[in-house]
Amino acid sequence: MSHDLKLFFAYTACTRVTLTALEQVGAPYDAQLVLFEKGEHKSPDYLAVNPAGKVPCLLVDGEPLTENGAILRWLHAEYPDGGLFPAASSNWQRAQQLSVLFWISASWHPYVRAVKMPMAWTTGDIAPVRERGGELISGVLDRLDEELATRRWWFGDEWSIVDTYFWWAYINSEFGGFDLSPWKHIARHRADNEALPQLQRALAKEQAAWDARKEELG
Amino acid sequence: MTDMKLYHLPGACSRVTLTALEQCGADYTDEIVLLMRGAQHSPQYRAINPKGKIPCLIVDGQALAENAAILSFLNMEYPAAALFPQPGDALEAARQTADLFALSASFHPSVRAMMMPVRWTTGNPEEVREKGRQLVHPLLQQLETRLATQPWWYGGEWSIIDSYAHWNYTTAQKGQFDLSPYPNIAQHQKRVEAHPAYQRALAREQAAVDAIGGLPDVA
Ligand SMILES: N[C@@H](CCC(=O)N[C@@H](CS)C(=O)NCC(=O)O)C(=O)O
Ligand SMILES: N[C@@H](CCC(=O)N[C@@H](CS)C(=O)NCC(=O)O)C(=O)O
Numbered sequence: 001m002s003h004d005l006k007l008f009f010a011y012t013a014c015t016r017v018t019l020t021a022l023e024q025v026g027a028p029y030d031a032q033l034v035l036f037e038k039g040e041h042k043s044p045d046y047l048a049v050n051p052a053g054k055v056p057c058l059l060v061d062g063e064p065l066t067e068n069g070a071i072l073r074w075l076h077a078e079y080p081d082g083g084l085f086p087a088a089s090s091n092w093q094r095a096q097q098l099s100v101l102f103w104i105s106a107s108w109h110p111y112v113r114a115v116k117m118p119m120a121w122t123t124g125d126i127a128p129v130r131e132r133g134g135e136l137i138s139g140v141l142d143r144l145d146e147e148l149a150t151r152r153w154w155f156g157d158e159w160s161i162v163d164t165y166f167w168w169a170y171i172n173s174e175f176g177g178f179d180l181s182p183w184k185h186i187a188r189h190r191a192d193n194e195a196l197p198q199l200q201r202a203l204a205k206e207q208a209a210w211d212a213r214k215e216e217l218g
Numbered sequence: 219m220t221d222m223k224l225y226h227l228p229g230a231c232s233r234v235t236l237t238a239l240e241q242c243g244a245d246y247t248d249e250i251v252l253l254m255r256g257a258q259h260s261p262q263y264r265a266i267n268p269k270g271k272i273p274c275l276i277v278d279g280q281a282l283a284e285n286a287a288i289l290s291f292l293n294m295e296y297p298a299a300a301l302f303p304q305p306g307d308a309l310e311a312a313r314q315t316a317d318l319f320a321l322s323a324s325f326h327p328s329v330r331a332m333m334m335p336v337r338w339t340t341g342n343p344e345e346v347r348e349k350g351r352q353l354v355h356p357l358l359q360q361l362e363t364r365l366a367t368q369p370w371w372y373g374g375e376w377s378i379i380d381s382y383a384h385w386n387y388t389t390a391q392k393g394q395f396d397l398s399p400y401p402n403i404a405q406h407q408k409r410v411e412a413h414p415a416y417q418r419a420l421a422r423e424q425a426a427v428d429a430i431g432g433l434p435d436v437a
Contacts, residue, residue: 013246028342050361052324052360053318059351060309063309065309065312065313066316066320067315067316067319067320067323068319069315069316069323069400070312070313070315070316070318070319071316072313073312073315074308074309074312074315077308077311077312078308091294091295092277092280092282092291094290094291094294095282095287095288095290095291095294096282097288098284098286098287098291098315099282099283099284099287100322100377101319102284102285102286102287102318102319102322103284104323105319105322105323106284106286106319106323106326106327107269109322109323110327112240114338120349121339121346121349122338122339122344122345122346122349123343123346123348123352124341124342124345124348124350125345127341128339128340128342129338129339129341129342129346131339131340132337132339132340132342133289133338135340140269143268143269146268158229159369214433
């Protein structure tokens with residue numbers, strides 16, 4: 001049950017969600033900042049750990065596990081009382097929990113990328129990619145806002161890690177210059193997320209790691 | 219489980235879902251959603267799946283969206299169908315889940331850049347297609363390496379991941395990706411297409427097309 005855990009993460013990346021999950025379950029873990037700005041994610045050392053050259057990557061007793069959604073599910077399986085997901089009593093409920101993770105990972109995240117890092121989707125002009133990204137993000141924000149009109153958190157009265165995954169996705173579209181103000185329930189959801197101690201601890205950890213190395217970037 | 223229905227379109231990523239249902243020997247009905255006519259955005263379909271995407275599986279009147287979530291659900295419900303190899307421990311199970319995330323969140327969106335570049339831009343689709351080619355290449359390179367020493371993704375046995383990977387690379391090919399530099403993938407393609415569940419899924423797609431008197435031409 002007790003594992004040796006080490007997370008590779010990047011500054012402001014989707015690893016904020018993974019860090020929040022680790023903080024939430026209270027597992028002891030090491031965390032190592034990967035400086036994208038220095039190309040560390042494409043270095044031979046890191047590619048030996050994760051050939052995809054992406055974060056997050058969690059080392060479990062030295063064995064790599066990639067993909068945010070898979071790491072969150074693994075942590076939930078190891079720490080079932082950790083509060084990452086509501087208790088599920090059927091395969092159907094488990095599948096619905098997976099469905100929302102796949103939705104965020106396969107739709108939201110690539111859409112956010114189009115807004116925040118449009119060069120990830122084109123070799124040419126970025127403005128039209130950002131414009132399309134804005135349309136795609138609007139569509140999923142509408143969906144989320146509609147759901148949040150009926151309840152505080154995605155699954156109901158209780159926070160789950162899915163809420164922080166949504167939070168990461170929409171605030172990153174804002175970093176990409178996208179205006180979130182039309183979505184009122186999302187504004188409320190955002191404030192609720194930002195008040196969470198587990199999220200605050202994750203952000204503090206990320207910031208401390210960044211501060212310790214940022215002068216290397218000159 | 220009593221009543222199941224799949225919303226799909228022949229050739230779309232729902233082919234993987236159909237293959238899984240066939241592998242499970244599940245009893246289900248199905249209905250085509252004419253994406254080329256925008257039927258995914260119709261009020262009728264939005265009432266079924268508000269995300270406006272296929273595949274969507276209805277079980278006893280309730281909807282489950284996301285291909286990979288449906289595959290996971292079927293794997294839990296039909297363990298004997300061996301959609302995935304039996305994992306040895308929790309970490310191995312999580313790695314199977316990670317493979318589904320990689321296919322759904324990295325492969326599929328990159329393939330979309332090749333097959334439907336306008337989905338990523340309001341401007342010049344060729345610049346997106348070129349980027350798609352750059353994104354798909356390393357993914358296929360890794361698959362090519364994996365298949366150098368084993369016939370299937372996980373080794374000696376077929377899994378639904380093989381079908382999912384196959385859908386991704388054949389769709390990239392339809393989007394003008396050249397598969398000829400990947401001989402192991404070419405062999406894999408033949409094996410996947412000879413698999414009985416894949417054959418039955420194609421037959422099921424054809425029956426659905428026949429039932430509506432053929433597919434409309436792409437606009
Ligand atoms: N599907 C992956 C996506 C991971 C991903 O794209 N991570 C970004 C940071 S948010 C990254 O590592 N980008 C660097 C790169 O792709 O070069 C997951 O959910 O873990
Ligand atoms: N992440 C979703 C993606 C589904 C998806 O993009 N499906 C396509 C067909 S391959 C679709 O419904 N496209 C119609 C549209 O986006 O309007 C999944 O894996 O189920």
